[in-house]
Amino acid sequence: MALVVICGQPCSGKSTAAKCLAESLNESECKQTVRIIDETSFHLDRNQSYANMPSEKNLRGVLRSEVDRSVSRDNIIIVDSLNSIKGYRYELWCLARAAGIRYCVLYCDVRESQCRKWNEERREKGEAAYNDVIFEDLVRRFEKPDRRNRWDSPLFELWAHNDGVERSSIAIVDVVSYLTKKADSKSRDVKILQPTIATQNTRFSEANSLYEMDRATQEVINAIVEAQSQSIGGPLASISIGQGLPNIDISRSVGLPELRRLRRTFIKLTGQTSLSGRPPPSDSSSAKRMFVDYLNRELGTIA
Numbered sequence: 001m002a003l004v005v006i007c008g009q010p011c012s013g014k015s016t017a018a019k020c021l022a023e024s025l026n027e028s029e030c031k032q033t034v035r036i037i038d039e040t041s042f043h044l045d046r047n048q049s050y051a052n053m054p055s056e057k058n059l060r061g062v063l064r065s066e067v068d069r070s071v072s073r074d075n076i077i078i079v080d081s082l083n084s085i086k087g088y089r090y091e092l093w094c095l096a097r098a099a100g101i102r103y104c105v106l107y108c109d110v111r112e113s114q115c116r117k118w119n120e121e122r123r124e125k126g127e128a129a130y131n132d133v134i135f136e137d138l139v140r141r142f143e144k145p146d147r148r149n150r151w152d153s154p155l156f157e158l159w160a161h162n163d164g165v166e167r168s169s170i171a172i173v174d175v176v177s178y179l180t181k182k183a184d185s186k187s188r189d190v191k192i193l194q195p196t197i198a199t200q201n202t203r204f205s206e207a208n209s210l211y212e213m214d215r216a217t218q219e220v221i222n223a224i225v226e227a228q229s230q231s232i233g234g235p236l237a238s239i240s241i242g243q244g245l246p247n248i249d250i251s252r253s254v255g256l257p258e259l260r261r262l263r264r265t266f267i268k269l270t271g272q273t274s275l276s277g278r279p280p281p282s283d284s285s286s287a288k289r290m291f292v293d294y295l296n297r298e299l300g301t302i303a
Contacts (some may be wrong), residue, residue, distance in 0.1 A: 001032045002076045002179045003067070003096040007083035007145060008108030010130050010138045011119040013160035017108055018080035020167045024176045025076060037066050038080035050134050060088055067092060071099040076179060084142040086149065093151035097193040102183075104154045106175055107145050114161045115139070154178065154191070213270065216287035217263050220248070220295070221256075228253055245285065246292050250299050266294050 004021065006014045018036050025034045039049060042062055049059040063081055070077050083089055089105065096103035116135065123129035130138070145152035156178075158171035166172070183190045220241060227239045238247035270290070 001073050002102040002104070003071055003092065003099075004076065004078045004104055004106060004175065004179070005083050005089055005092050006078065006080050006106045006108065007089065009084075009110060009112060009115045009142055010082065010135055011115045011122065012108040012110040013118075013158070013165045014082075014108050015080055016165040017106060017158055017160070017169075017172065018078050020165060020169070020172050021106070021175060022078060024167045024172055025179065028176055028180050030076070030176075030180050033075040034078070035070060035075060036078045036080050037063060037070065039063075041066075046128060047131055047134055050130070050138060060085075064088075064091060064095070068095050071095055071101060073099070073101055082138065082142070084138065086143045086145070086151070089145070090149075090151040093193075098195050100193060100195045102179060102190070102192055104156060104175060104178055105145050105152050106156050106158060106171060108160050108165075109157050110159070110161050112139055154189075212284050213267060213287045216284045217266065217291045219284075220288055220291050221259050221263055224248060224250075224254065224259060225256060241288055241292060242285075245288055246296070248292055248295055250295075254299065262295060262298055263291075266291055 006018050006021075008014050015038065018038070022034045022036055025032075039046060039059065044059060044062075048055060050056050059081075063079065067077060067079060079092060083092070093103055116139075119129050119135055145155055147153050147155040156171045156175050158165065158169060163169055178190065181190050183192055223241055224239060238249050240247055
């Protein structure tokens with residue numbers, strides 16, 4: 001139903017705001033499931049996650065992937081993170097548009113000096129805090145949201161230092177009202193993003209690729225199990241999968257549990273690669289070829 005992106009400087013009250021918003025939504029007339037996606041959901045250390053650009057990029061990729069899997073018209077997703085880069089907020093906006101749901105940004109607007117003070121207080125209490133080098137780097141690179149940008153609109157501003165962060169805070173109340181208000185021809189202030197043909201085709205292509213990958217790898221597993229059952233403990237020759245495809249060469253009997261484990265790992269690795277590179281194959285032959293090559297490497301032989 002909606003995607004809420006919370007952004008702000010480090011230690012600006014974002015997690016408290018996310019918790020207050022989730023509680024308010026759960027106690028409202030909203031019937032959708034409310035879920036917060038943040039770094040702690042994946043047991044990620046904030047200093048390690050922002051230690052360098054590769055780590056930070058990986059963090060954003062993990063969060064974005066989880067948002068992509070979670071957004072739907074049956075729930076409200078709250079992304080509790082720095083979300084400090086406007087290009088990244090644009091990517092999240094695109095996910096909301098592809099899902100055809102509401103979208104808004106809740107900005108925790110706090111002075112840098114106050115964020116720095118809150119960070120030091122957390123460190124003194126032994127709570128999770130940023131080290132000074134990472135904190136200053138994040139503050140310097142923060143890109144403030146601008147309501148003139150479609151990916152930063154509608155924009156709700158929460159002044160945590162002046163007004164505190166409570167469920168009764170004006171910004172929290174306004175966000176809840178925006179997310180729960182009935183959308184009809186009279187409610188012009190409520191905008192539900194509409195997916196374009198391009199985003200719909202992309203989602204269809206991804207779903208089709210996953211289906212072909214699942215089916216193709218299972219067919220390869222079935223062929224191996226059938227070949228081993230026919231050999232009756234004897235030596236295995238190359239197992240042919242089909243014309244134009246490499247053979248599977250295994251010198252020992254491989255049990256079904258091991259084959260299933262290899263299949264799960266292959267599908268997982270292929271999905272992770274597609275997040276940063278080319279998408280997984282959308283045809284059965286390509287998927288089989290990749291899986292056979294993977295099996296031959298993992299089982300210690302090369303076809």
